Each structure stands twice: as structure tokens, then as C-alpha cells.
Amino acid sequence: MFENLSERLERSFKLLKGQGKITEINVAETLKDVRRALLDADVNYKVAKQFTDTVKTKALGRDVLNAVKPNEMMVKIVHDELTELMGGETAQINVQGQPAVILMSGLQGSGKTTFSGKLARKLKSEKAKRPLLVACDVYRPAAIDQLKVLGEQIEVPVYTEEGNRNPVEIASNAIQYARQNHFDLVIVDTAGRLAVDEEMMDEIEAIKKAVKPQETLFVVDAMTGQDAVNTAKEFNDRLDFDGVVLTKLDGDTRGGAALSIRTVVTKPIKFVGTGEKLDALDYFHPARMADRILG
Ligand code: GDP
Numbered sequence: 001m002f003e004n005l006s007e008r009l010e011r012s013f014k015l016l017k018g019q020g021k022i023t024e025i026n027v028a029e030t031l032k033d034v035r036r037a038l039l040d041a042d043v044n045y046k047v048a049k050q051f052t053d054t055v056k057t058k059a060l061g062r063d064v065l066n067a068v069k070p071n072e073m074m075v076k077i078v079h080d081e082l083t084e085l086m087g088g089e090t091a092q093i094n095v096q097g098q099p100a101v102i103l104m105s106g107l108q109g110s111g112k113t114t115f116s117g118k119l120a121r122k123l124k125s126e127k128a129k130r131p132l133l134v135a136c137d138v139y140r141p142a143a144i145d146q147l148k149v150l151g152e153q154i155e156v157p158v159y160t161e162e163g164n165r166n167p168v169e170i171a172s173n174a175i176q177y178a179r180q181n182h183f184d185l186v187i188v189d190t191a192g193r194l195a196v197d198e199e200m201m202d203e204i205e206a207i208k209k210a211v212k213p214q215e216t217l218f219v220v221d222a223m224t225g226q227d228a229v230n231t232a233k234e235f236n237d238r239l240d241f242d243g244v245v246l247t248k249l250d251g252d253t254r255g256g257a258a259l260s261i262r263t264v265v266t267k268p269i270k271f272v273g274t275g276e277k278l279d280a281l282d283y284f285h286p287a288r289m290a291d292r293i294l295g
């Protein structure tokens with residue numbers, strides 16, 4: 001869909017070579033190309049600008065002007081810097097605790113319920129955990145049914161309280177239930193709204209206070225681009241979450257939201273969702289995401 005960034009850089013440096021020695025102005029021009037590629041990949045404008053400024057300093061510091069293959073050097077600097085900005089290493093998830101509690105947050109439709117099921121499945125098989133899923137969406141009965149269906153598919157029990165309209169109580173009771181029944185992992189799925197609203201934020205904040213999770217994860221649809229960044233910021237301001245889950249990366253997004261979110265909220269991205277099926281879940285690998293953003 002997009003011209004690959006390395007191809008773009010090669011093209012601009014080829015043009016430059018015809019003019020003799022590469023100058024700082026030539027580098028600036030090339031960085032404009034980098035910025036354009038980032039914007040095409042849905043990276044937030046401010047983040048893209050800040051990024052290319054850093055790359056410029058690094059490139060000049062490493063004497064790209066006199067490099068034998070300046071385009072290759074630039075591509076490497078851009079790739080390394082992207083990887084670094086997205087956290088460098090793959091982030092871990094904290095599942096220590098008796099039980100460990102993981103709280104989901106995010107807008108409706110972002111993929112919270114699906115991710116809750118995927119995560120339960122993953123931690124059950126990879127870390128031999130005994131998970132309990134908790135349905136806290138008291139507004140949409142369909143959401144509770146959806147979690148029950150997922151639970152059946154992965155053979156993980158789902159805690160519900162029909163008739164109880166208080167999600168804080170349900171979550172607290174679920175943890176007590178987990179303790180009594182020897183579950184060592186509790187995944188709390190919460191209600192989402194179509195847009196951030198005060199009531200929703202108050203509710204999830206109260207759940208967080210009550211259950212004291214090891215991990216509060218913010219789930220966001222990678223396809224929503226710039227909006228994803230704003231939503232992430234609003235949730236982080238209220239919840240101070242521990243990590244981000246980027247869903248729907250199987251779509252045709254280049255994933256620039258990953259870089260923008262990471263830079264704006266400075267919280268690690270921990271997982272990526274890559275499909276509707278329950279095994280379509282991966283840990284987040286910054287270097288791979290850098291490849292994807294660069295195309
Ligand atoms: P919730 O409202 O936040 O709980 O969102 P859901 O878990 O119900 O997901 C909303 C829709 O997105 C559903 O149709 C899911 O199948 C779909 N979905 C969730 N994660 C992914 C993903 O990684 N890739 C794709 N393609 N679809 C996903």
C-alpha cells in the first residue's frame with residue numbers, strides 16, 4: 001500500500017549522490033521523507049516531528065554525511081531509534097500474587113472481552129495458571145454471555161452475579177471466591193463505553209481501588225489511529241495503567257499508534273491482538289513493530 005521507507009530513502013539519497021557530497025540540508029530533506037512515512041503509518045504529528053529531530057542529531061553525530069552508504073546508515077538509525085522508543089525489550093506481565101489480579105480497561109469494542117479470553121488461555125498454557133474470568137459489565141447482558149462463551153471454549157470458569165448491578169462489589173466478591181477456590185489468576189473484564197465519560201472512569205477507578213490489581217491493562221484498537229492516543233492519555237491520567245494491549249493488528253494498519261501511545265503515555269505495550277481467534281495473541285516485540293511501521 002505504501003512505498004517502503006528503505007526504498008524511499010534509497011531514492012532520495014540516489015538523487016543526492018548525483019549532486020556530489022551529501023549535506024546537512026540533504027539529510028533534512030530525507031528526514032522529511034521519514035516523517036511522511038511515519039505519518040502514513042498513523043504516527044501522531046508531534047511524535048513524528050520529535051522523532052525525526054532525534055534521528056537527525058544521531059545521524060549527524062555518527063557522521064552520516066561522510067558514510068559510504070548513507071541510506072543504509074539512516075535506515076538503521078531510524079529502525080534502532082523506533083525500537084528504542086517503543087521500549088527496546090519485550091515487556092513482561094506481572095502474574096505474581098495469590099491470586100494475581102489483572103484488570104481490563106478500554107472503550108467498548110476495543111477488544112477487552114476477546115483479549116481477556118485470549119490472555120486466560122495463554123497464561124493457562126504457558127505459565128500453568130488456574131485463571132478465573134470475571135464479568136463486570138452490568139450494563140450489557142450480551143457482554144456477560146460473550147465472556148461465558150469464551151470461557152467455555154478455553155475451559156476457564158467465568159464468575160458472574162446475575163442481578164447485581166454493582167461492578168465494584170462483583171469484582172471484590174470474585175477475588176474472595178478465587179481465594180477460596182484456589183484460583184491463582186483473576187482476569188476482570190469491565191464495561192466499556194463508546195467514548196470516555198466521567199461515570200465510566202469513576203467506575204473503573206473504584207474497581208481498581210477495590211481489587212488492587214497487579215496489572216491494569218489498557219486495551220485499544222490499533223485501527224483507530226490518532227484517537228487511540230487521546231483515549232490512552234485519558235485512561236492513563238485516571239488509572240495510571242501498567243501496560244497497553246494493541247488489538248486488531250491483523251487489519252491493514254501500519255501500527256503507528258504503538259509508537260504514538262508509547263511516547264505520549266510512556267507505558268509499555270505488552271501484547272498485540274492479531275485476529276478474532278483465541279490464539280491470535282502475541283507479546284509485543286518493539287523491533288518487529290519498527291519493521292512494520294517502516295513497511
Ligand atoms: P469489548 O467491547 O472491548 O469487550 O470488545 P470485544 O472483545 O467484544 O471485541 C469487539 C470486536 O472486535 C469483536 O468482534 C472481536 O471479535 C473483535 N476483535 C477483538 N480483538 C481482535 C483482533 O485482534 N483482531 C480482529 N480482527 N478482531 C478483533
